[in-house]
Amino acid sequence: MASTPPPFARFEWMIAWRYLRARRAEGGVSVMTWISLIGITLAVFALIATLAVRSGFRSEFVGTILGANAHVTLYSHGALNAAGQMERSITDFDAMAARVATVPGVIRAAPLIKGQVMANARQRNAGVEVFGISKPGILTIPGVAQSDGAMGDLDRFEDGVAIGSGVARELGVSPGDRIKLISPNGVKTPFGTSPRVKAYEVVYIFTAGRYDIDRTRLYMPFAEAQSFFNREGVADEIEVMITDPEAVDLKILPLLRAADGAVGVWTWRDASGGFLRALEVEDNVMFIILSILVLIATMNIVSGLIMLVKNKGRDIGILRTIGLSEGSVMRVFFICGAFTGVLGTLFGVILGCLFASYIDPIFSFVNFVMGGGVWDPSIRGIYALPAELNLPDVLSAVGLSLGLSFVVTIFPARRAARLNPVEALRYE
Known part of the structure; x- marks a missing residue:
C-alpha cells in the first residue's frame, strides 16, 4: 500500500514553482505577482523605516534630556x-x-x-x-x-x-x-x-x-x-x-x-512626560496605519492567486484526477502566495535596514535637492533626523508582513483545493 506523502513534499514545491513562472499567455498572473511583490516590499520598507525613525527620535530625545539635565530634582515646598x-x-x-x-x-x-x-x-x-x-x-x-x-x-x-x-x-x-x-x-x-x-x-x-x-x-x-x-x-x-x-x-x-x-521631587519623566506620551501615541497610530498599508499590499496576493486558480482550473482537475489530495493542491497554491510574501518581506527588510543605516547621507541629499532648510532644529529641538535600528522593531515588521501574507493566501488556496475536478474538465 502506497504511503501518503508528507506535507510540503518536493513535488508540491516543483508544481508551485512552475506556476510562479507564468508564460506569456498568462501575463496577467505575472503582472499581479510583480505588483504584490513590489507592494509588500515598499510596505515593509516603510514600516521598518518609520519604526527606526521613531526609535531614533525617542532615543535622541531621552539621550539629550539625560545628558544635560538632572535625573531628579529636589526642591523645597x-x-x-x-x-x-x-x-x-x-x-x-x-x-x-x-x-x-x-x-x-x-x-x-x-x-x-x-x-x-x-x-x-x-x-x-x-x-x-x-x-x-x-x-x-x-x-x-x-x-x-x-x-x-x-x-x-x-x-x-x-x-x-x-x-x-x-x-x-x-x-x-x-x-x-x-x-x-x-x-x-x-x-x-x-x-x-x-x-x-x-x-x-x-x-x-x-x-x-x-x-x-x-x-x-x-x-x-x-x-x-x-x-x-x-x-x-x-x-x-x-x-x-x-x-x-x-x-x-x-x-x-x-x-x-x-x-x-519638606521637599518635593521632580524627575526627568515629569519634565518631559507630555512629549514622551505624545510620542507613544504617535508610535501606536503610525504602526496601525502602516499595518493597514501592509495588509493592502498583501491583498494583491489574493488577486493574483484567484487569477492563477482560474487560469489553472484544467491543471487542478488533472492533478486531482491522478490522485492529488485537496491538501496537496491547497499547499501548492499556498506556496505560490507565501513565496511572494516572503520575497517581498525580505526585500523590504533589506531596503529598510539600508535606509536606517545610511539615513544621514540620504537626508543630506534630500536637503540638497530641496535647497536646504528641510530640517529646522528650532522647531524639532534636535539637529538631524535620527534613526535607530532595533531588532524587536525589525522582527515585528517581519512577523506582521509574513503573518498577513500567509493568512490572506489561505482563502484562494482553499478555493483551488475545493475545485471539483469534474467541473474543471467538463469543457476540456
Missing part, C-alpha cells in the same frame, strides 16, 4: 519669611546633598542655583537661563563635559562661565570673550532695586544636542551664582544623577527619606 513672602530656598543644602548621595544608585547630588538673565555682548542680546553649579558637578554632566565640538577649557570653569553653542552664536562670542549678564533683581537701594550688571569671561562653549538647551543655557560657578542672585547661604534645588534613569520612579521614596525635610 517653601515657607513664609518675615516679610510674608514665600521662600523656597534650601538652607541645609550641603547636609541634604550628602545624605542623598548615600542612597544606592545615586551618582551625584549637588546644590544648584537657577535664574534668568539677559546676556549682552557688542550690542547683541540674548535671554539665558543661568545654572549655578560647582566644578565637580558640571564635570559629571555628559552633554556639557563630553560635548562634541566643544570649544574652550572646562578646567577653567571657576574663572568664568560656560555657555551653549546657540547662545554663543546669538551673541557672536567665542572662548576668551567677555559677556555681560544683566539681572533686574540686583542691589537694593533707598531708591529701589537697581539692576545688577557684571561681566564674565566665556571659558567654555558646549553643544548638548538639543536646540532649546544650547540656545538658552549658561553655567556659572555655584558661589558666584549665589552672589549674583543674592542667594548667599542657600540653594534653590538639589540636582541628583542616578545610575539607571529609566528606573527613576523606584528612587523617589528613598530620595525623599534621605532628604529628611
Whole structure:
C-alpha cells in the first residue's frame, strides 16, 4: 500500500514553482505577482523605516534630556519669611546633598542655583537661563563635559562661565570673550532695586544636542551664582544623577527619606512626560496605519492567486484526477502566495535596514535637492533626523508582513483545493 506523502513534499514545491513562472499567455498572473511583490516590499520598507525613525527620535530625545539635565530634582515646598513672602530656598543644602548621595544608585547630588538673565555682548542680546553649579558637578554632566565640538577649557570653569553653542552664536562670542549678564533683581537701594550688571569671561562653549538647551543655557560657578542672585547661604534645588534613569520612579521614596525635610521631587519623566506620551501615541497610530498599508499590499496576493486558480482550473482537475489530495493542491497554491510574501518581506527588510543605516547621507541629499532648510532644529529641538535600528522593531515588521501574507493566501488556496475536478474538465 502506497504511503501518503508528507506535507510540503518536493513535488508540491516543483508544481508551485512552475506556476510562479507564468508564460506569456498568462501575463496577467505575472503582472499581479510583480505588483504584490513590489507592494509588500515598499510596505515593509516603510514600516521598518518609520519604526527606526521613531526609535531614533525617542532615543535622541531621552539621550539629550539625560545628558544635560538632572535625573531628579529636589526642591523645597517653601515657607513664609518675615516679610510674608514665600521662600523656597534650601538652607541645609550641603547636609541634604550628602545624605542623598548615600542612597544606592545615586551618582551625584549637588546644590544648584537657577535664574534668568539677559546676556549682552557688542550690542547683541540674548535671554539665558543661568545654572549655578560647582566644578565637580558640571564635570559629571555628559552633554556639557563630553560635548562634541566643544570649544574652550572646562578646567577653567571657576574663572568664568560656560555657555551653549546657540547662545554663543546669538551673541557672536567665542572662548576668551567677555559677556555681560544683566539681572533686574540686583542691589537694593533707598531708591529701589537697581539692576545688577557684571561681566564674565566665556571659558567654555558646549553643544548638548538639543536646540532649546544650547540656545538658552549658561553655567556659572555655584558661589558666584549665589552672589549674583543674592542667594548667599542657600540653594534653590538639589540636582541628583542616578545610575539607571529609566528606573527613576523606584528612587523617589528613598530620595525623599534621605532628604529628611519638606521637599518635593521632580524627575526627568515629569519634565518631559507630555512629549514622551505624545510620542507613544504617535508610535501606536503610525504602526496601525502602516499595518493597514501592509495588509493592502498583501491583498494583491489574493488577486493574483484567484487569477492563477482560474487560469489553472484544467491543471487542478488533472492533478486531482491522478490522485492529488485537496491538501496537496491547497499547499501548492499556498506556496505560490507565501513565496511572494516572503520575497517581498525580505526585500523590504533589506531596503529598510539600508535606509536606517545610511539615513544621514540620504537626508543630506534630500536637503540638497530641496535647497536646504528641510530640517529646522528650532522647531524639532534636535539637529538631524535620527534613526535607530532595533531588532524587536525589525522582527515585528517581519512577523506582521509574513503573518498577513500567509493568512490572506489561505482563502484562494482553499478555493483551488475545493475545485471539483469534474467541473474543471467538463469543457476540456
